[in-house]
Amino acid sequence: MYPKLFQIGPIPVYSYGLMLGIAFLVGNWLFGKELKRNGYDENTGVIIVFLALFGGIVGAKLFYFIEQWNFGSFASLMHYFTFEEMFSASGLTFYGGLVMSIVLIIIYCKVKKLSVLRIFDMMSPGTILGYGIARIGCHLAGDGDYGMPIPQGSFWSFLAMSYEKGTYPTPPGVVVHPTPLYEFAAAFLIFLFLMKIRKNYNVPGTLFAIYLILAGLERFLVEIIRTNPRIILELSQAQIISVAMIIGGIFLYMKNKPKEEELKKTAFANT
Numbered sequence: 001m002y003p004k005l006f007q008i009g010p011i012p013v014y015s016y017g018l019m020l021g022i023a024f025l026v027g028n029w030l031f032g033k034e035l036k037r038n039g040y041d042e043n044t045g046v047i048i049v050f051l052a053l054f055g056g057i058v059g060a061k062l063f064y065f066i067e068q069w070n071f072g073s074f075a076s077l078m079h080y081f082t083f084e085e086m087f088s089a090s091g092l093t094f095y096g097g098l099v100m101s102i103v104l105i106i107i108y109c110k111v112k113k114l115s116v117l118r119i120f121d122m123m124s125p126g127t128i129l130g131y132g133i134a135r136i137g138c139h140l141a142g143d144g145d146y147g148m149p150i151p152q153g154s155f156w157s158f159l160a161m162s163y164e165k166g167t168y169p170t171p172p173g174v175v176v177h178p179t180p181l182y183e184f185a186a187a188f189l190i191f192l193f194l195m196k197i198r199k200n201y202n203v204p205g206t207l208f209a210i211y212l213i214l215a216g217l218e219r220f221l222v223e224i225i226r227t228n229p230r231i232i233l234e235l236s237q238a239q240i241i242s243v244a245m246i247i248g249g250i251f252l253y254m255k256n257k258p259k260e261e262e263l264k265k266t267a268f269a270n271t
Contacts, residue, residue, distance in 0.1 A: 003141045003167045019137025023130035024053050030126035034198075038122060044112070048119065051104040052127075059100030098241075117205035124211035125194040131215070132187025139180035142166015147177030147225040177225050186218040202263050203256040212249030216242040 005013045028049040032042045109116045138145040142163035149170075150160040160175035170176055194211060201207050220242035228236040235243070 003143075003165075015140035016134075016137035016143065019140065020057075020134050023133040023137075024049065026133060027052075027123075027126035027130035030129065031123055034122035034125070038118070040114075040122075044114070048105055048108060048123070049126075051108055052101045052123075055101035055104040056097030059097035061097075062100075115204050117208060120208040121198075121201075121204060121206070124208050125191055125198065128187050128194065128211060128215055129191040132184040132191070135180040135183040135187065139178060139184075142168060142170075144168035145180050145226070146170065147179040147182075147222075148227055149174050149176050179222050179226055183218065183222055186222070187215075190214045190218065201256075201260060203259045205252050206256045206260060209249045209252035209256065212245045213253070216245030216249065220246070 002015050005015050005018060007013065028045060031045040031049055035042050035045045105119065106116055108114075109119055135145075142165065144167070146161070146163055146166075150156050154160075156177065157175075159177065161178040162173075162175050163170045164172060190211075193214070194207065197210070198207055201210075220239050223236050223239045223242070226236070228238060231237055232240065
């Protein structure tokens with residue numbers, strides 16, 4: 001594992017931060033291509049992706065600080081605002097920053113009079129691919145996102161990995177499910193699927209709905225073999241949010257389905 005790749009003067013370069021930067025660039029490029037294909041200004045994509053990145057990092061960090069802070073102690077609060085802590089992988093969870101990112105993008109779209117759902121449609125392929133790339137950063141950092149131990153001789157032994165040199169190391173001799181790599185593979189497949197079907201749907205929000213369903217399902221299944229604490233009904237926090245994503249996606253898809261069918265009938269009648 002390589003949590004910190006190298007250092008430039010006083011500035012450490014972390015593997016997670018580097019992969020997050022690559023995810024940002026790839027997501028921005030894909031979003032720009034989709035904006036251009038749909039007749040939007042590509043510069044809009046730069047602003048929206050920046051808002052998503054800013055909201056994702058700040059929102060995740062704030063959530064982490066609130067969870068970890070010993071209330072009443074100003075000194076312990078300031079610990080979380082050191083340069084190294086702010087730019088490390090600690091607390092950079094996908095769901096932690098999701099809410100702030102969505103809120104910032106919605107506000108921007110409302111100000112610029114853009115269709116929020118259409119923007120989310122165009123962001124969906126790049127978002128899931130960026131998520132997968134960021135998971136490679138989690139793998140390189142060994143930040144604790146790995147899964148349960150794999151017993152010797154198990155069917156899954158060929159997948160087993162050790163994170164002894166990670167930020168949150170596994171015990172010596174213990175091998176586990178490399179769940180960040182599983183998520184990268186799943187995210188890449190979802191990305192390919194969304195890119196293949198994106199031209200088949202014209203009602204704003206339909207592609208985003210499919211993204212919500214698939215991304216939520218992927219995370220829910222991976223959580224089964226992860227060690228996150230169970231909160232309600234033997235479900236982890238991520239699984240509860242995943243269920244909400246799946247339900248929201250299904251609701252939006254079913255709401256749009258009659259409109260999609262009507263558009264297809266109209267297009268067929270005009271041919």
